[in-house]
Every structure is written in structure tokens, then in C-alpha cells.
Amino acid sequence: xxxxxxxxxxxxxxxxxxxxxxxxxxxxxxxxxxxxxxxxxxxxxxxxxxxxxxxxxxxxxxxxxxxxxxxxxxxxxxxxxxxxxxxxxxxxxxxxxxxxxxxxxxxxxxxxxxxxxxxxxxxxxxxxxxxxxxxxxxxxxxxxxxxxxxxxxxxxxxxxxxxxxxxxxxxxxxxxxxxxxxxxxxxxxxxxxxxxxxxxxxxxxxxxxxxxxxxxxxxxxxxxxxxxxxxxxxxxxxxxxxxxxxxxxxxxxxxxxxxxxxxxxxxxxxxxxxxxxxxxxxxxxxxxxxxxxxxxxxxxxxxxxxxxxxxxx
Amino acid sequence: xxxxxxxxxxxxxxxxxxxxxxxxxxxxxxxxxxxxxxxxxxxxxxxxxxxxxxxxxxxxxxxxxxxxxxxxxxxxxxxxxxxxxxxxxxxxxxxxxxxxxxxxxxxxxxxxxxxxxxxxxxxxxxxxxxxxxxxxxxxxxxxxxxxxxxxxxxxxxxxxxxxxxxxxxxxxxxxxxxxxxxxxxxxxxxxxxxxxxxxxxxxxxxxxxxxxxxxxxxxxxxxxxxxxxxxxxxxxxxxxxxxxxxxxxxxxxxxxxxxxxxxxxxxxxxxxxxxxxxxxxxxxxxxxxxxxxxxxxxxxxxxxxxxxxxxx
Numbered sequence: 001x002x003x004x005x006x007x008x009x010x011x012x013x014x015x016x017x018x019x020x021x022x023x024x025x026x027x028x029x030x031x032x033x034x035x036x037x038x039x040x041x042x043x044x045x046x047x048x049x050x051x052x053x054x055x056x057x058x059x060x061x062x063x064x065x066x067x068x069x070x071x072x073x074x075x076x077x078x079x080x081x082x083x084x085x086x087x088x089x090x091x092x093x094x095x096x097x098x099x100x101x102x103x104x105x106x107x108x109x110x111x112x113x114x115x116x117x118x119x120x121x122x123x124x125x126x127x128x129x130x131x132x133x134x135x136x137x138x139x140x141x142x143x144x145x146x147x148x149x150x151x152x153x154x155x156x157x158x159x160x161x162x163x164x165x166x167x168x169x170x171x172x173x174x175x176x177x178x179x180x181x182x183x184x185x186x187x188x189x190x191x192x193x194x195x196x197x198x199x200x201x202x203x204x205x206x207x208x209x210x211x212x213x214x215x216x217x218x219x220x221x222x223x224x225x226x227x228x229x230x231x232x233x234x235x236x237x238x239x240x241x242x243x244x245x246x247x248x249x250x251x252x253x254x255x256x257x258x259x260x261x262x263x264x265x266x267x268x269x270x271x272x273x274x275x276x277x278x279x280x281x282x283x284x285x286x287x288x289x290x291x292x293x294x295x296x297x298x299x300x301x302x303x304x305x306x307x308x309x310x311x312x313x
Numbered sequence: 314x315x316x317x318x319x320x321x322x323x324x325x326x327x328x329x330x331x332x333x334x335x336x337x338x339x340x341x342x343x344x345x346x347x348x349x350x351x352x353x354x355x356x357x358x359x360x361x362x363x364x365x366x367x368x369x370x371x372x373x374x375x376x377x378x379x380x381x382x383x384x385x386x387x388x389x390x391x392x393x394x395x396x397x398x399x400x401x402x403x404x405x406x407x408x409x410x411x412x413x414x415x416x417x418x419x420x421x422x423x424x425x426x427x428x429x430x431x432x433x434x435x436x437x438x439x440x441x442x443x444x445x446x447x448x449x450x451x452x453x454x455x456x457x458x459x460x461x462x463x464x465x466x467x468x469x470x471x472x473x474x475x476x477x478x479x480x481x482x483x484x485x486x487x488x489x490x491x492x493x494x495x496x497x498x499x500x501x502x503x504x505x506x507x508x509x510x511x512x513x514x515x516x517x518x519x520x521x522x523x524x525x526x527x528x529x530x531x532x533x534x535x536x537x538x539x540x541x542x543x544x545x546x547x548x549x550x551x552x553x554x555x556x557x558x559x560x561x562x563x564x565x566x567x568x569x570x571x572x573x574x575x576x577x578x579x580x581x582x583x584x585x586x587x588x589x590x591x592x593x594x595x596x597x598x599x600x601x602x603x604x605x606x607x608x609x610x611x612x613x614x615x616x617x618x619x620x621x622x623x624x625x
Binding site for chain 2: 068070071072073074076078079081082212215216217218219221225244245246247256261262263264265266267268270271274291292293294295296
């Protein structure tokens, strides 16, 4: 897929999420106002927050695809990590709020939960829309290695769980009212909400850690560094490889390294080797921006002759 | 490799030494909490209690600054080959957000006081203790700010500004009280508070902008880029052309990557010698710069091209 096609794909996934959010929020506001239901209006507020998150994701995706410029010579990929981090914080804050509410509900006695056919319709529609959009987002996120889209997908799949819990809770309340012996069921949805909140905290915590690691220039974790050192060291013109540093840049990688070669090679010749190195690295880490710093052998003690492969410095 | 900064060495030891400044902040917060709690106990005025509770936030922020400074001082390792200096941006972002929240609180209280004016508290032992706490914060903030600027630590700067929000608030209270005493205008007090709040918001905005820019690998400030390009231009005389300069700031460290075009017939040894001199020249102007030079062969025409071209 070409770069512009990839851009369009990401952008349309993010945009579809924004439209879904606008639709849901409007729908819930209308129903809430018409039925005079506080619960549904609260749901509308929740969807409005979702809208803010979806809009942020859309802009993050747009900015991250901008080519490198004077202000950001290494590209704008990191904005995806920032967006994912914010979305994670939003999810954590929402979970904390849910836990707070649920604990209050469990502690309080005789809380009146209103149940109407509209509550079910609103929740049901939410689930369907969230399911579709989170699938679209996740597919695009995996295809283009986009942390911002991944965070947005996570956000809406957790919404599916909480909406399902709300529906189960409403059903439980109806059951409790129909069968007084099962009155404890009134509290069921508060407990379920607690469980959902805990799961959300765990999952979003993981995504949050990954986005922080991305921002902190963490190295890739699948042994790529060792493989690069090995393969580059294997080139006959290369005496030694050290100071291999790899960091993420949105969807790709930045790789730099120091390589020692025979000091009498010409600049022309050493450059040909450098190009070979770049090809080798691209084979191990596609979409990488590689910088090779060449040092003449003999300048550093122990580099005059080719070293046997070992861990880089 | 340790690059020496202009003030102190910037090896991980001296970076870790910055943590002692965070302890100053923590100490100031503990003292503030004690003084304001005492004020509450002596006057039974709820305002002091909520002040003391807010100071707990300062204490937590101080610990976060301590933690991030410690992490940032760690040398590069397998998982973070470029070092950990960026950790500073996480504490500065948190402090920026906390400062915004504090400003929001100040402005909402002020607006409420504006709409439903209340008589000011009497000057008493409570206010005196509260002012003493702010004085402590003021001195702590000054120490941290100076250290932060000297050692290029955004964490210390952010924590200093956070401590200053307490100082600004107290100054606002004092000037409000003074104006009311002199003129009898009750409404001045909330207006002053709002102005204080706006000032604090501006500070927070600057802090957040720098932190997010740093996290996103924004390039070095224009003045520093100019300095580097001047060095690049100077080296034309040695027969090479530097181009494709890319820079980024990672809290206290500067990263540069540049391409050097040399005649294809030069030996590696000759070319590297020039590149080495270039790196020294840049580090003379900008200590703590980590420079990566990519040596490439040039054709005759390229050597004559403008050094500012950014395509390579």
C-alpha cells in the first residue's frame, strides 16, 4: 500500500469514529430530552466525551502523517504516542469515576433506577455502533502500526462492555422488581460495573505503558538490536559495530550506529558499504531511517583488525 | 562518553545530584502542610484546612519530580539506548497539568466570591502562619528555578513554578486585603485573584508547550540551530559540505544528526578527521550535544551547492 493510500486509510478510520460519535451523542441527547431521562442524558455526556477523544485521534493521525519539517526534522510520528497516552488517561479517569459511582450505589439503600424501553434501545444502538467502529479502528491500527488508532479502538471496545453491563443491570432490576425474592439483583449492575472498571484499568494501563515507552525512545523488544549487530558485523568490510541505537518513530524506526572500517578505504568505497548496511537493516526493521557513522580502524584501540561478533556497546 | 556542561559535569553522577533539589521542594511542602494545619487548628477556619490538603498535591508532585530526576540521570542501557533524559518531560507535563488545575480552582473560587461577595477573613495568627508557609515556598521556588535554569532541568523549573502558585495566591490575598483596607472596595479581592489565576495559566501553558514539544522530538531552538549552521558553513573551507541537519532536544541532552559530503577520493581517515573537528567545534558552542555524522562521497557540483539545502 502506498504512503498516501495508507494515510487515507488511517484518516477515514479516524473520521468514521468521529461521525459515529456525533451520531450517538445527538441520538442520546434527543432521546434523553424527549423522555426526560437523567440516565440517558448522562449517557449522552459520556458519548460527548467519546466524541472529544475521537476528534483528538483524528487530528493526531493527521499530524503524525505530516512529512518531516524544520520544526520536527524527525517527523511527527510521536504525536500518536501522545494521543494514545491522553486517551489512556481519559479511560483511567472514567474508570475511577465508574468505581466511585458503583461504590456509592452499593452503599446506598433503595436507589431508584429508572427502566424504560428507550434505555434498552439507546444502549443497544451504542453497542452496535461501538462494535463496528472499534473493529474498523483496530484493523487500521494493526495494518498501519498506529498507536493512536489502537487507543481509540480500545476506548470503544471497553464502551461495549460497559454498555452491556448497563443492559444486564437494567434486566437485573426488572427481574428484582418482578421477583421480590431476588431483590439483591438490584445491586448486580453496580458489581458488574466494578468488574468492568477494573478490567478497563488493567488494559488501558498496558497501552499507557507502551505509549510512554514510545515517548521515551525505548528500543524494540524482539532481539532486533542483536540481529542487526550480528548481520552488520558479518559484512567483510566491517571491522566492528558498536553504539547501535534504535528508537521508534510513529510507525517506523530510527536506527543509528558506529561502524569501524579500514582507514585507507576511500570515502566512495566506505559509502558503498554503508548503503549495504542500510539494506541489511531494512530487511530486519522495515520502514527504518538508518544513519551509519563510519570510523577509521586504528583510531580506537582494538579496532585495527576485525573483531569477532559480540554484544555492541 | 561524558560531555561537560558549562556549569557542572553532565555525567550521570552530577545529573543524579540534582535530586537533592527535589528534596528541598519536598521539605518545603511538608513544612507548608504543617504550618497550614496549625493555622487551621488555631483558628478553626476551614479555608486553612483545604489549603493544607492542597499542599499534599505539592508534596506528591515533589516526589514525582524526585522520581523522574532519578530515572533521567540513569545512563543509557539496552532498553533505552538514547538515555533516560526524556523522563523529565513526564514530571514537567504532570506539574503543568497540576498548575492548570490549581489556576482553575483559584478562578472558580474568585468568580464565586465576585458573584456573592463575602467579608474578608480577619488578619490573625492563621493568616500569619499561612504567609510564613508561602515565604518558605518562595525561597524554595527560587532555589529550584535557578538550579533548573543553570543545569537545564525542566523538571526543576516546573516544580519551581508549581511552588510559586502558592506564593502568587498569597500575594494576591495580601494585595487584595491591602486594597480593601485602603479603598473599601470589596470586589477588588476576587478580581486580583482572577488575574493571579490567569498569570498562572500562562506559566502552565508555556511549561506544557515545552514538554510536549520535547516529547515529540521538536528541533532545537532557532538560535541554537543558527549557531550550528554557522559552524557548518565555516567548514566549507576544509573542502567538505555539511547538510541535512536534524536536531532534537531530549530535556538536558541535545541530539544532532548531519551529513558530510567529502570528495570520494579522500580516505576514510582524512574525512573522519574533518568530521571529528566539526563535532568538537559544535560541542564548544553547545555542550551536551550528541552528534552523529554520516560521511558520503560528493561530486564536484555538490561541493558548490548551498550548504542549506535540506535534501540529501
